[in-house]
Amino acid sequence: MAKAKKSEGGLMETVKTVVYALLIAGIFRTLFFQPFWIPSGSMKDTLLIGDFLFVNKMAYGYSRYSCPFAICPIPGRLFFSEPERGDIVVFRHPVNGSDFIKRLIGLPGDKVQVKNGILFINGQEVPQVPDGQFEEVFEPQGPMGNLPRCANAPVGEGGTCISYRFRETLPPTERHPEGISHDVLNIEDAGSPSADNTDVFTVPEGQYFFMGDNRDNSMDSRFSQAVGGVGFVPKEYLIGRADRVIFSSAGRSMLYFWTWRPDRFFLKVE
Missing domain, CATH: 1.20.5 (Single alpha-helices involved in coiled-coils or other helix-helix interfaces)
Incomplete structure (x- = not known):
């Protein structure tokens, strides 16, 4: 007994x-921090498929989407801090409920447009400087087995896939008075008309405009939610800021140690 x-x-x-x-x-x-795996190539070459990072949830305060399954009974945001242009942000898609990661381009009141693949903010061209090529192996990537898009297509499996890289410098912010400089990739000069040549988007109060760094391979705020894009994102859907890659694996599982990328461990993202 x-x-x-x-x-x-x-x-x-x-x-x-x-x-x-x-x-x-x-x-x-x-x-404090939410783990996040990079599932797609929309943020190459800043973030690669298989990068693992922790999202800083203290950066912008808290909303219902700060909690798992959005169960927190928080109206709007608590302890809100305004994000800065150039931040890499994880947010909840307003329609399908998935978590996305993109770069913040347009703040409330900004006018954003893309003309011939060049970004304009409030009527001013955002400068781009050619910065060589981004090369990767044309093969299935990550758990989903996605194949990369290549500027030099068609490419046979195992071949070298090329994208053209540019260094873009965004307008200055309080935290970055010189403006954030970051890589963007271009796959084709005559890309999707709605991606490379857009109308002028005026960002509403309390909402934000996001774009992927892989400009020809990102469904972002240039596309409406009705066609699978992001559209404008209200501030309550922000989850947090991505600051650093903790771990990275190029394989279909993190257990495949031979596919780890040690050079990306603890890499600061910007």
Whole structure:
């Protein structure tokens, strides 16, 4: 009898330990950092498929989407801090509920347009400087097995896939008075008319305009939500800012250690 009670007590202690661990993990994930895997190539070459990072959830305050399954009863945002142009942001898609990661391009009140593949903000051209080529192997990438798009297509599997790289410098911000400089990729000069040549988007109050760094391979705010794009993103859908890659694997599983990218471990993203 005593042995049975001892076993029951040990089981209860194990259950309590697991519950406490889950509560602590849930609080940590809700208030501080959320893990995020890069599933697609829309942010190349800043972020690669298989990069693993922690999203800083303290950066912009908290909303219902800060909690798993959006269960927090938070109206609007608490402790809100305005994001800066150039931040790499994880946000909840307003329609399909997926988590996206893109670069913040347009702040409330900004006028954003793309003409012949060149970004204009408030009527001013955002300068781009040619910066060589981005090369990768043409092969299935990540758990989803996506094939990259190539400027030199067609490319046979195992061949070298090329994109043209440019260095773009965004207008200055309070945190970056010189403006954030970052890579953008171009795959084709005559890209999708709606991607390379857009109307003028005026960003509404309380909303934001996002773009992927892989400009010809990103469904972002240039595209409406009705066609699978992002459109304007209200501030309550912001989850946090991506600051640093913690781990990176080029394979279909993080267990494939021979596909790890040690040069990207703890890499600062900008």
